Amino acid sequence: MKVAIIGVGLTKFGELWESSFSQLFVEAGISAIKDANIDGKDVEAIFVGNMSGGRFIDQEHISSLIADHAGLNPIPSTRIEAACASGGLALRQGVMSILSGFHDIVVAGGAEKMTDVLIGQSTQTLATAADSEWETFLGMTFPGLYAMMARKHMEEFGTAREQLAMVSVKNHANAKHNPYAQFHFDITVEDVLNSPMVADPLRLLDCSPITDGSACVILASEKRAKEFTDSPVYITGSGQASGTIALHSRKSIPVVDATVNAAKEAYKRANMEPKNIEVAEVHDAFTIGEILAIEGLGFVDIGKGGKATEEGITQIGGKIPVNTSGGLKAKGHPVGATGVAQAVEIVLQLRGQANGRQTDADMGLSHNVGGSGGTAVVHIYEKG
Amino acid sequence: MSSNIPRFWRNLKSRYNLIGTKCLNCEEVHFPPRYFCPKCRRLSRLEEFKLEGRGEIVTYTVIHTHMQGFEGQIPYVLAIVELSDGPRLTTQIVDCEIGEVKAGMKVKSVFRKIQEDGEAGLIHYGYKFKPIK
Numbered sequence: 390m391k392v393a394i395i396g397v398g399l400t401k402f403g404e405l406w407e408s409s410f411s412q413l414f415v416e417a418g419i420s421a422i423k424d425a426n427i428d429g430k431d432v433e434a435i436f437v438g439n440m441s442g443g444r445f446i447d448q449e450h451i452s453s454l455i456a457d458h459a460g461l462n463p464i465p466s467t468r469i470e471a472a473c474a475s476g477g478l479a480l481r482q483g484v485m486s487i488l489s490g491f492h493d494i495v496v497a498g499g500a501e502k503m504t505d506v507l508i509g510q511s512t513q514t515l516a517t518a519a520d521s522e523w524e525t526f527l528g529m530t531f532p533g534l535y536a537m538m539a540r541k542h543m544e545e546f547g548t549a550r551e552q553l554a555m556v557s558v559k560n561h562a563n564a565k566h567n568p569y570a571q572f573h574f575d576i577t578v579e580d581v582l583n584s585p586m587v588a589d590p591l592r593l594l595d596c597s598p599i600t601d602g603s604a605c606v607i608l609a610s611e612k613r614a615k616e617f618t619d620s621p622v623y624i625t626g627s628g629q630a631s632g633t634i635a636l637h638s639r640k641s642i643p644v645v646d647a648t649v650n651a652a653k654e655a656y657k658r659a660n661m662e663p664k665n666i667e668v669a670e671v672h673d674a675f676t677i678g679e680i681l682a683i684e685g686l687g688f689v690d691i692g693k694g695g696k697a698t699e700e701g702i703t704q705i706g707g708k709i710p711v712n713t714s715g716g717l718k719a720k721g722h723p724v725g726a727t728g729v730a731q732a733v734e735i736v737l738q739l740r741g742q743a744n745g746r747q748t749d750a751d752m753g754l755s756h757n758v759g760g761s762g763g764t765a766v767v768h769i770y771e772k773g
Numbered sequence: 774m775s776s777n778i779p780r781f782w783r784n785l786k787s788r789y790n791l792i793g794t795k796c797l798n799c800e801e802v803h804f805p806p807r808y809f810c811p812k813c814r815r816l817s818r819l820e821e822f823k824l825e826g827r828g829e830i831v832t833y834t835v836i837h838t839h840m841q842g843f844e845g846q847i848p849y850v851l852a853i854v855e856l857s858d859g860p861r862l863t864t865q866i867v868d869c870e871i872g873e874v875k876a877g878m879k880v881k882s883v884f885r886k887i888q889e890d891g892e893a894g895l896i897h898y899g900y901k902f903k904p905i906k
Contacts, residue, residue: 513841522784523805524863527887527899528836528843529851536834537853544832544876589835589848637853637861642832 390658392484393614393621393773396425396607397733402721403571405601410446410502411458417603417726418459418496425607426617432607433492435459435466436483438475438499439725444514446502455500472518473674475499476604476728477757477766481627483608484768493613498605499730501723511599515724518760520635532596532675534636534761536588539677542643543590548680548695550590554581555698556676557594557718563705564715566745567734571600571721581676595676600721604730622736626659626769628652634763643692647765648685648758655754655767656687663687666709666769667750668738670731672758673716679703682756683711686767705748713738713746728757732768739772776890781897788899791882793860795822804860826882827905828856833866833874842888842897850874854902868903879905 398421400413408416414437422429437455442448456466469479476499483497503511516525519534542548558578564570576594584593614621630650633639640646656662663686671682680694688709689697697703703711714720714734717727735753737743753770784805786792793804797818801810804824810817833852836843843849850866852874866874867885880902887897 509841512838516840525840526897527851527863528840528846528849528865529863530836530838530840532838533834533836533851537832537851540834540876541832586835586837586848588837591834635863637831637863642853 390488390625390627391611392487392624393609393611394606394624394732394736395609395614395617395621396421396427397736398422398424398605399569399730399733400603401569402600402602402723404504406504408601410442410448410500411454413502413601413603414455414498414500415458417500417605418498421496421605421607427494427607429461431494432461432464432496434464434486434495435461436469436479436486436495436497437466438469438477438479438728440470440472440475440501441514441517444506444517445511446505471764472759473672473722473724474728474757474759474764474766475725476730477755477768478629478728478764480606480729480732480768481629481766484624484627487608487610493610495608496605497608497729498603499726499728500603501725502601503599503723504601508599524635530588532588532591535675535677536591537636538643538681538761539590539675542677542680545643546692546695550582551578552695552699553595553676553680554578556673556679557581559698559704560673560712560716560718563713563746564719567715567720570715570719571598572715572719591675591677597674597717597722600723602721602723602726602730604726604733606729606732606736620740621773622739623771623773624768625771626655626661627767628654628658629764629766630654631764632762634760636761639762643681645681645685645758645762645765647762648682648756651765651767652686652756655769659769661752661769665752666754667752668713668735668748669709669711669754669756670714670716670734671711671756673712673718674722674758676718678758679711679716686754686756705746710748713743713748728755728766731755731757735770739770778895781895789884791824791826791900793822793824794819802859804856804862822858824856824858826900828854828880830866830874830876830878830880831855831861832876835871842890852902854880865901866903867901873904881905
C-alpha cells in the first residue's frame, strides 16, 4: 500500500483560551492546505478525529461544524471517535478512502478543545474511555488504570520508578525544540518523583496534560501526489486492532494486546520489521505508556522497556528515537488531535524539517492508543 | 450529570450479589455478566452464576485525584481482583490500612456504599473487597 502525505498543519498546543474549537481546526487545515500547495477546491472529503465534543464543548455533529467553518461544503465530512485514538483512526479512514479509489485528495485531521470545562470535568470526560459501568462507576480514573499497568510492570519485570520518570525527562527535553509544544522547559527525575501523587505509583509529571489543539494532514493518491510535490512522504503500512474495554479483562495487564496486533498488521502491510523503524511517535499519555509501546511495537523485548529507556536508546541520537516532538507528555495531548499530530511529526522528521530535534530517519512509525488499550492504531511512513 | 434510575437498577443484581454468567458450552464464568460468550459466540449457552466473592489482588493503585461522587473517600485503593471462580473485576479494597495492600493478598467481598450522585441524587451501593485476615 502507498498513500502520500503532501501537506501537514498544526496549531500551537496548549491552553488556548482565545481560540474556539472550529477556529483551531480551520487554522490547522489551512496550514496543511498551504503546505500541500493545493487549493481548498481540490479537497474531496474530510475525516476528523474528535473524542468528546459533546462533553468538552457541548457540541456534537463536529463533522458538519468543521466543513462549514472551513468553507468546504458540500464535500462529505465524517467524524471518527475512539477516545484518545480518534485521530489515528481518522488518518486510517482517510488512507482507506484513497486506497479504495473513492477519493484522490482528502483532509485527515483531529481536534480537541479541552480547557473550556473545569479540570474535574475533563478528568471525568477522559474516564469515559474506560468501562463506564464496571471501572469508572467504582471510582476508577484514567491515571488509575495506567498506574495499575505500571505497578504490574514494575513487579513482573523489575522496572524501576526512576525509569518511568526518564520517559518524561526525555520528552520534555525534546519538546524544547518543538515550537508547537505545550511545554518548553526541562524537568529532572527528582522533579517527577517529587511531583504530587495522582494514582500511585504515577505522579503528576508522569501524566500528559490537558491540551487544546488541532492537527491536519493532506492525503493524496500516489498518482495525484506527483502534481503537487516531487518528494512526498508515503504511508506504506496501517494497522488497527481492538482489545477489551476493561483493563481487568485483559489477558496480561502489562501487555497491550491491541498495540501488538495493530503493529503486526502495519508491519505486514509495509513489509517491514521493527528493526527497520528509525523514528517513532508513540502513545505516552502516561510514562508507562511509552514503555508498554516500545515493547508492544517490538523495538525491545517485553519487559525490557524500562531498561532500554535508561540506556538511552529512545533518545535523539539513540538507536530508535521515540517522541522527538515531546510526545503526549510535553507536546500536549488534545485527545482527538493526537494521532494526526504524531503523523505530522513523522513527516517533518522524514522531510528534514524538525529543526533542533532532527533525526537521520527515512522510515518512521506512529502509534496511537484509545482508552487503556481498547483500540490501537499504527502507521508506517517512508520517505518518497 | 444525573442519570435516569433504570441505568443503575438493571445492574443491581450483579452489583449487590455478584451475579455473573457461565457459558455451559465452554464452562467459562464471566463477570460482569455477558449476553454472549466471546469465546463460543453463537454456540453460547449462558446461565446466571453466583460468584463466591473470594479472590486475590492482581494489582492495585491508590487514587489521589478522585472522580466526582467520591469526594471524601480519597485516598482510596482500587484493585484488579482475580476471583476464585475465574473472572477478574475492578473493586475498591477497604477495611485495612493502605500500606497493607499488596499483590497476592487474599480478599473477600463486602456490601458497601459506592458513591453519591450529588446531594439529591441516588446513593449507589455495591461490592467492595476486604482482606481475609
